[in-house]
Amino acid sequence: MKDLFEGLMIQGRVVYAFILRDMRTRFGRSRLGYFWxxxxxxxxxxxxxxxFSVIDRGSPINVDILLFFFTGIIPWQLFSRGVSLMSNVIESSAPLLTYPQIKVVDVIIAxxxxxxxTTMVVSALYLLVLYFFGIFERLENILMSITVLILCILLGAGFGLVGAVIKLYLPSYSSFQALIVRVLFFISGAFFVADTLPTQVRxxxxxxxxxxxxxxxxSAFFYGFESQFYDPFYPILWILCLGFLGLAGERATRAKLRQLGI
Structure with a gap:
């Protein structure tokens, strides 16, 4: 038990160090980085x-358009950022793996x-502004809403990690993956609800x-809205499968990285 605790403490310090490093890389040392x-x-x-305002279209459901797009764009961006962050995680982490305490999973977690x-802070600020202007009051199930957002970034991470493994053997896959993500944006509900689509499309x-x-x-965010479309177990199954394939693939590619001299 003591060894397990010490191992977790070491991993925690490694993850924290990577978080600080990524903060400096992403935000820089200026206020402009945080503004962006x-x-x-x-x-x-x-x-x-x-x-939607220019073409005189309102929200597909009875909520303010700024809230409707918030519940579509934020989950989508968590997914797409998860894909992006994991797409090069294996190659970019390889030089650090000479240190025995560091593992790729530490970089992934960080x-x-x-x-x-970052997304949660931005979302809270956005909703606070909407609350100030009387557009937003409260959401229906905050714990469920946050849970779904966690699942969004995990789904993207699994997809991106599998892609990172494939790219080691097939570099051109990165272009195909980018195409998939672009197509998914238009068919993932960022600006529509599934229940309004024709049956065959659904x-x-x-x-x-x-x-x-x-x-x-x-469904978790809005009072009075309950989608008849989603199955909570379906995306979770995707997350488990992609996560398993991605982590197993990362382990299997360590020899490949040594061959490439990375």
């Missing part, structure tokens, strides 16, 4: 709200904690786990 960290996740919300924490899109998570997030 706040503005970037919200830019998609404002852009979509502007487009990146996900920093990204999720049957096809049912296989998209990101759409399940966004529908689930809106």
């Amino acid at each position: 960290a706040i503005f970037e996740p919200l830019s998609g919300i404002f852009a979509l709200a502007l487009v 990146r996900l904690i920093l990204e999720f924490s 049957e096809v899109l049912w296989y998209n786990p990101v759409l399940h998570l966004i529908e689930w997030e809106r």
Whole structure:
């Protein structure tokens, strides 16, 4: 038990060190870096709200358009950032693995904690502003909402980690992965709800786990809205499978990294 505790303490210090390193890399030492960290996740919300206002379209459900897009864009960005953060995690971490205390999983945990924490701070500030203007009052189930957001970034991380393994053997896969992510944006519910789609379209899109998570997030966030589309176990199954494949693949590629001299 003592050895286990000491091991966890060492891993905790390693993860904390990586979080500090990633903060300096991402935000820099200027206020501009922190401003961009706040503005970037919200830019998609404002852009979509502007487009819908120009074409005189309202929210598909009976909520303010700024809240509707918030519950679509934030889960989507957690997923896409999870993909992006994991896409190069194996190659970028390889030089550090000469130190016995450091493992790729430490880098993975640090990146996900920093990204999720940043998104939560930005989301809280955004909702606070909307509350001040009387647009937002409260959400229905805060614990469920946060849980779904965690699942979003884990799904993206699993997808990105599997991609990172594939890219070691097939470098051109990165272009294919980028295409998949772009297509997923348009079919994952960021600017629509699944229940308003034709039955045949819903049957096809049912296989998209990101759409399940966004529908689930809106059901947890809004009073009076309960999607009939999502199945909570379906995206969780994807997360477990992708996580297993990604971590197993990372372990299997260590010899490949040595061959490449990385």
